[in-house]
Amino acid sequence: MLLEKPHKRLSGADIARATRMLSGTLYPILLRLEKAGWLESEWEDLDPSEAGRPRKRLYRLTGTGYKKTSKAFADLAMPEGRLSWAR
Amino acid sequence: MGTVASIVTGLATSFLLIEMYAWLPGFSTWLLERAVRQLALEDRERCREEWASALEAYPNTVVRLCHALSFLSAARSMKADSDATRVLAAINEVMADRANILTNVAALRSRILDFPDAHSDLPITPRTMTQIRCKTEALSRHLTLTRELVDNLAFWISIARALLQHNGLLVCGPTRLLATTIMRCSYIVYSKSVGIHQSTMDEIFRDYCRAIDEAKKELRA
Numbered sequence: 001m002l003l004e005k006p007h008k009r010l011s012g013a014d015i016a017r018a019t020r021m022l023s024g025t026l027y028p029i030l031l032r033l034e035k036a037g038w039l040e041s042e043w044e045d046l047d048p049s050e051a052g053r054p055r056k057r058l059y060r061l062t063g064t065g066y067k068k069t070s071k072a073f074a075d076l077a078m079p080e081g082r083l084s085w086a087r
Numbered sequence: 088m089g090t091v092a093s094i095v096t097g098l099a100t101s102f103l104l105i106e107m108y109a110w111l112p113g114f115s116t117w118l119l120e121r122a123v124r125q126l127a128l129e130d131r132e133r134c135r136e137e138w139a140s141a142l143e144a145y146p147n148t149v150v151r152l153c154h155a156l157s158f159l160s161a162a163r164s165m166k167a168d169s170d171a172t173r174v175l176a177a178i179n180e181v182m183a184d185r186a187n188i189l190t191n192v193a194a195l196r197s198r199i200l201d202f203p204d205a206h207s208d209l210p211i212t213p214r215t216m217t218q219i220r221c222k223t224e225a226l227s228r229h230l231t232l233t234r235e236l237v238d239n240l241a242f243w244i245s246i247a248r249a250l251l252q253h254n255g256l257l258v259c260g261p262t263r264l265l266a267t268t269i270m271r272c273s274y275i276v277y278s279k280s281v282g283i284h285q286s287t288m289d290e291i292f293r294d295y296c297r298a299i300d301e302a303k304k305e306l307r308a
Contacts, residue, residue: 012137013144016154023141024157027134028164043136054140057133 002039002061003069009058011044030059038065111147115155122158127169134165171261174202178268182275199243199269243273 001018002010016026033039041059048054061069119142123135138158145151177198181191 011140011144013141016141017144022157023138023154024159024161027138027141027158027161028168031130031165032168048136053143054136056140057137 002059003066003073006061006066009042009060011056011058013056015059033065034059037062038068108147111152115142115151118152118155119158122155122162125159125162125166127166130165130169134162168261170202171265174198175261175265175268177201178265178272182272195272196243199272202265243269 001015002008012023012027012030015021015030016023019026030039030041034041038061039059040062041057044056044058046055116139119135119138123131123138126134142151142155145154178195181195181198184191
């Protein structure tokens with residue numbers, strides 16, 4: 001989903017909901033990807049006391065992350081002419 | 088009598104459910120705080136706010152509780168990563184002075200022991216330890232290694248193997264890197280100390296890789 005809209009910033013909860021992952025599985029992965037330079041993150045522009053809720057941390061792919069993720073997906077793609085379960 | 092009992096049971100169940108519903112947010116927050124306290128100091132503030140906002144995104148149901156519970160395992164994993172990164176830096180510092188690596192064996196050992204998981208939490212089975220010890224004993228007779236070096240080699244290989252089997256197979260990252268670095272250290276130290284023949288070290292590594300492959304197969308099964 002980050003690859004489809006590389007400029008869109010998504011919170012961990014958005015990603016967890018879309019991927020159906022538990023937060024405890026997702027956040028260490030996000031942190032590792034961020035430390036590896038694939039993702040960058042920033043706090044949402046919001047005053048928690050005014051909004052009455054904690055700020056979200058928003059993630060998006062970096063240039064490196066975009067290239068590496070695209071390559072990883074390309075490597076996973078089934079070569080043409082081979083049998084596949086997908087229709 | 089039966090009717091009274093079912094009314095009382097119904098009331099008690101409703102009462103319990105209301106109480107549980109009321110306590111759920113507090114319990115989730117308590118779990119979150121407990122998880123945050125396991126993290127390295129520099130990660131705590133960020134994770135506290137980020138994870139709290141993640142919990143806010145879910146309704147006050149068992150789903151939120153499950154996510155709160157999962158933060159405990161997240162914290163353990165992140166703490167291990169952060170410890171591994173710190174220990175890796177320390178090991179690399181010692182290894183930078185390769186010319187004097189043999190005089191730095193004790194320093195290297197203490198840096199490796201700085202990784203908390205190296206002490207007791209790893210699943211080093213007595214059988215694994217015995218196998219490694221037998222192999223290194225045999226090496227020691229053949230190559231007249233000192234007792235200390237034999238102990239260190241057995242110790243390092245067992246830590247690295249256990250780290251890989253415990254953490255490294257499931258996820259790549261600093262913990263896996265630490266395990267391979269420890270293996271590399273033992274390789275360098277022993278090659279330098281007694282001029283171990285390359286093929287002998289390769290044999291040890293082949294054994295080690297075989298054990299990893301077996302563990303991978305078990306995991307896949």
